[in-house]
Amino acid sequence: MTSHLHALCVDANDPLRLARFWGGVLGWEMADDPCDGIALLPSDDTGFRIRFLSTQAQKSGQNPMHFDLTSTSLDDQQQVVARSLGLGARHIDIGQRPDEGHVVLADPEGNEFCVIEPGNNFLADCGFIGALACDGSQDVGYFWSKALGWPLVWDQDQETAIRSPRGGPKVTWGGPPLMPKAGKNRLHFDLAPPVHGDQQAEVDRLASLGATRIDIGQGEVSWVVMADPDGREFCVLPPPDSATGGVNTE
Numbered sequence: 001m002t003s004h005l006h007a008l009c010v011d012a013n014d015p016l017r018l019a020r021f022w023g024g025v026l027g028w029e030m031a032d033d034p035c036d037g038i039a040l041l042p043s044d045d046t047g048f049r050i051r052f053l054s055t056q057a058q059k060s061g062q063n064p065m066h067f068d069l070t071s072t073s074l075d076d077q078q079q080v081v082a083r084s085l086g087l088g089a090r091h092i093d094i095g096q097r098p099d100e101g102h103v104v105l106a107d108p109e110g111n112e113f114c115v116i117e118p119g120n121n122f123l124a125d126c127g128f129i130g131a132l133a134c135d136g137s138q139d140v141g142y143f144w145s146k147a148l149g150w151p152l153v154w155d156q157d158q159e160t161a162i163r164s165p166r167g168g169p170k171v172t173w174g175g176p177p178l179m180p181k182a183g184k185n186r187l188h189f190d191l192a193p194p195v196h197g198d199q200q201a202e203v204d205r206l207a208s209l210g211a212t213r214i215d216i217g218q219g220e221v222s223w224v225v226m227a228d229p230d231g232r233e234f235c236v237l238p239p240p241d242s243a244t245g246g247v248n249t250e
Contacts (some may be wrong), residue, residue: 002149003191003202005164006237007039007051008132011186012109015052017088021108022050024087025069025080026128044127047168051190057183059110062094064135064179064232065187067113068102070123080115081105111186122154122170129169131161136173140230143210144171147191147228181231184216189234190223197239199224206236 012018019030019038028040028050037053071077081103085091088108096104101117116123116130123130141160145152150171154161158175193202203213203224210229218225224236 005048006192007190009051011055012052045167068131070130131170141173192237193239
């Protein structure tokens with residue numbers, strides 16, 4: 001069996017503040033995290049948690065991954081924007097055109113996200129988190145489709161998207177031109193093998209698909225740090241503890 005997407009991890013200078021912000025925006029509850037971070041647990045079909053991990057590094061440049069949040073009406077879109085602003089978000093300009101219907105915001109640490117206008121056909125059957133929109137090549141879309149076992153739901157003009165068979169957000173890649181990579185990304189995926197799975201076998205499988213093991217100074221840890229074919233970091237965790245159902249990070 002392939003690994004599942006266990007978490008989207010966010011490096012944060014103040015993990016508690018950022019977790020409270022996103023918990024308020026999404027309506028998700030906070031939970032303890034086994035790796036000294038803070039986790040938000042989904043209250044819908046999202047299928048993965050969000051983990052906030054402490055870092056001293058400051059954000060520089062635009063993230064290559066962001067949330068696209070959906071709305072059901074213009075009033076709903078305005079309410080989502082107002083709620084986000086009230087929790088500490090701000091409007092930002094990343095070059096969007098005035099005639100575009102989505103609203104671009106940044107969370108309290110500058111991480112970009114969009115509140116999409118109602119009637120967006122691409123996200124019509126998605127939940128509140130409509131998509132994780134990523135900068136990336138067509139090849140990396142193919143890689144993640146095979147890595148997670150999620151089918152391609154879009155593949156045109158070098159733009160790709162995948163989605164879990166169980167629903168939840170789409171993960172999209174916009175194709176060229178790609179943003180230049182500068183240092184470690186602030187957002188990355190954590191993959192977890194199934195219970196009684198084999199971490200090394202999964203690392204080998206991902207390598208056969210085009211990933212590479214990398215060293216970002218992680219030291220002696222139980223997870224394996226890898227990069228996808230576009231050089232974006234992700235982690236392969238140990239298999240979950242079969243007794244608790246949780247990810248074993250000891």
